[in-house]
Amino acid sequence: MKLATVKIKGEEIAVVISDDKMISIQTINEKANKNWSTDLFSILQNDELAELTHWYQEEGESSLAKFPYIPEHEATYAPLYRNPGKIWGVGMNYMEKALELSGKPPEEEPVIFMKPDTSLIGSGESILLPPQSSQVTTEAEFAIVIGKTCKNVKEEDALGVVAGFTTTLDTTAKDIHAKNPRYLQRSKSFDTFFSFGPHFITVDEFSDLKDLEVETVLNGEVHHRNVIANMMYQPEWIVSFFSHIMTLHPGDVIMTGTPGSVVIREGDVVACQIRGFKSLQNPAAIKN
Structure with a gap:
């Protein structure tokens, strides 16, 4: 559905x-x-x-x-909803992206970060480029929506606590992060830096997630593309991993990583495209 x-x-x-x-x-x-x-x-x-x-x-x-x-x-x-309890992201989940960012294979456990709900926008709304940053990047991501309160979920049981999936765009002030890796959270947290929706598809509609292809699109051109099968940490593993850290609640959102990011400038339109979902598209604008 x-x-x-x-x-x-x-x-x-x-x-x-x-x-x-x-x-x-x-x-x-x-x-x-x-x-x-x-x-x-x-x-x-x-x-x-x-x-x-x-x-x-x-x-x-x-x-x-x-x-x-x-x-x-x-x-x-509009966004699927405005105030999820948690918005989590997984960084460098594709080998190519990990090598691009760090020049070396990923660690045994993923890089994770949070987004505030004040960063949340829906399809068609503008990503506002903040004056504090001169290089902003956006990346397409397949996202998990939690459907049940859960803790310490086994990987093989993970899809049983998932409500469904959606498309997201994760935006970063790349130059701020580049100054110091400890600035990751700040670089991810500006208003409008998390786009969410427009379609939500229930978990029962997917027989196998691995063949889904995630595309980062800029001004109608696909810049990065990869399949979920190439994720180092699969969605089921990700749900289990987070549930062993914290209690997850219905409506929590977990982004699963990107095939690649693009630099966005005023007037650009960036999109997340995944087969079966309506394209999530957002224009970039200067924040006044």
């Missing part, structure tokens, strides 16, 4: 995407006599996704064709 959050008449609401049509959860509640939350974060927090997915698989997919839908011109995509 594919979901998104759209803004319509000033309100951000969850929709199911079916045959390229947007059907709001509110409409589904009315037509199917359900009482699900009408925003995606609450659906995750209230443990409603499994029931919604079951309904979709058993009868909903065919029923949605008869339900009123939101015309695309009346809605704009």
Whole structure:
């Protein structure tokens, strides 16, 4: 099942995407006599996704064709939600990227970092280039969305606590990080430096993640491309790794690393493209 959050008449609401049509959860509640939350974060927090997915698989997919839908011109995509409890990133998860950044193979355990929720934007919103930095880079990443509160999860059980996946763009003030590796967190934390969405696809839709190809695109040109099979730390391992450090909660987001970054300047449009997901695109603008 594919979901998104759209803004319509000033309100951000969850929709199911079916045959390229947007059907709001509110409409589904009315037509199917359900009482699900009408925003995606609450659906995750209230443990409603499994029931919604079951309904979709058993009868909903065919029923949605008869339900009123939101015309695309009346809605704009928003972030999937605004306030995830945790936004984590994994650095240098592809061998090529690790060699590019450090000149040597990666360590036995991954580099990790956090993003504040104030860095969060949705597709179409501007990445604001801060005056403190003269070199800003952005990179496409496949991201995991946690679906259950969990701790110390075994790798083989990891997908059981995952709600689904989405596309993300991770932006960095590269020159700030280059001054001192200890400045990594600062370089990642500026407002608008984390783009999130627009599509969320539930975990049951994927028989094998390894063949998914992640692309970093600048102004319509693919600059970096790689498949998840080439990640040094696979998504299941990543979930297990984080869960052994901290308790994970529904709605937590974990970016899994990038095939490569691009320098962005005012007027550029950067995108994350992964097959099956709507392209996540953001223009770059100067912060006033």
